Amino acid sequence: xxxLKVAVVGASGAVGRLVVEELxxxxxxxxxxxxxxxxxxxxxxxxAVEADANDSATLPTLLAGHDVVVTSIQYAKTxxxxxxxxxxxxxxxxxxxxxxxxxxxxxxxTTRIMDTPQFPQSYRPPAEAAAHFFDLLQVQDDLDWTIxxxxxxxxxxxxxxxxxxxxxxxxxxxxxxxxxSYEDYAIALTDEIEQARHSRRRFTLAY
Numbered sequence: 001x002x003x004l005k006v007a008v009v010g011a012s013g014a015v016g017r018l019v020v021e022e023l024x025x026x027x028x029x030x031x032x033x034x035x036x037x038x039x040x041x042x043x044x045x046x047x048a049v050e051a052d053a054n055d056s057a058t059l060p061t062l063l064a065g066h067d068v069v070v071t072s073i074q075y076a077k078t079x080x081x082x083x084x085x086x087x088x089x090x091x092x093x094x095x096x097x098x099x100x101x102x103x104x105x106x107x108x109x110t111t112r113i114m115d116t117p118q119f120p121q122s123y124r125p126p127a128e129a130a131a132h133f134f135d136l137l138q139v140q141d142d143l144d145w146t147i148x149x150x151x152x153x154x155x156x157x158x159x160x161x162x163x164x165x166x167x168x169x170x171x172x173x174x175x176x177x178x179x180x181s182y183e184d185y186a187i188a189l190t191d192e193i194e195q196a197r198h199s200r201r202r203f204t205l206a207y
Contacts, residue, residue, distance in 0.1 A: 001194055007031045007063050007092070009053050009083075010072035012039035014156065015098055018186040019070060020046060026190060033062060056082045063090035068193050072098040075129035080136050088143055096193055097137065098185075099149035100130025101178075104170040104204055113152070113170055134202070146198045148189050150180050151206045157181030163188065163205050171206035178206050 006023055010016040011032030017040070023030050024043045032040035033051035040048040051062055053073050063069050069092045071083065087095050102114030102123070113119055114127040137145050151170060163184050164171055172178045180188075188205045192198060 004028045004067040004193065005031070005065065006068045006070060006193060007033060007066040008070045008072065009033045009051070009059075009063075010074075010098075011041075011048070012036045013072055013074075015182050015185065016070075016072035017041055018182050019072060019098075019189055022186040022190040023193070026194070028193075031062070031066065033059075053083050053086075054079045056086050059083075059086040060089040063087065063092055066090075066092050068092065068094045068096055070096045070098070070189070070193070074126075075100065075133050076126050078129075078133075080129075080133045084136060084140060084143070088140070093144060094193075094196065095143055095145040096189065097133075097145060097147040098189065099134060099147040099202065100127055101150055101152045101154065101170075101204075102127030103131050103134050103202070104149050104151070105168050107169045107172075144199055146192055146196075146200070147202045148185070148192060148198075149202055149204045150185055151178035151204065153177065153179035154185070155179070155181060157183060159183035159187065161187055163207055166204045166206070168202055168204075171204060173207060180206050 011020050012034035020030050020041045029045045031047045033049050037048040037050045069087050
């Protein structure tokens, strides 16, 4: 396919770094934006830029001219409305988001897993922040967004390329485990960047 120009906000984080590496491996060019640009993976096709996701004065200009914007952020530390407004003002045609697991639905119900008694209370604040961001995304009528929500077990591991995709409901294996590695998540996210199969939708993945 034709190489894409992708801006990755949060490119120095645990997931963002692997998304950058996956994009580079597939021949795309990346502008990595982070408050720690020295931690962004280095490659000839990567431009590291110091930037803050909350800086609505400069972020739209830094994003402009790309084919896709990806954000991999800590929701509790981000001004949600400001970030989404920056993406909209940049004029970039597609927005792909690293989501949170809490908003995924218990299979066969309309109950979010973050609203079940089993959901750890210590995870509640970041889950509520991620849910607020997702709610805000869904009311944007002039933004082509996609959000990929990982399962609750999300960790640094292996790049296998073997996983299942789902939509709004949590995916679990036969033992009830819902898991994915950062490395395989990066594969799925990059597939979506290239193929654009989930416009204005949430989807998920798991082994």
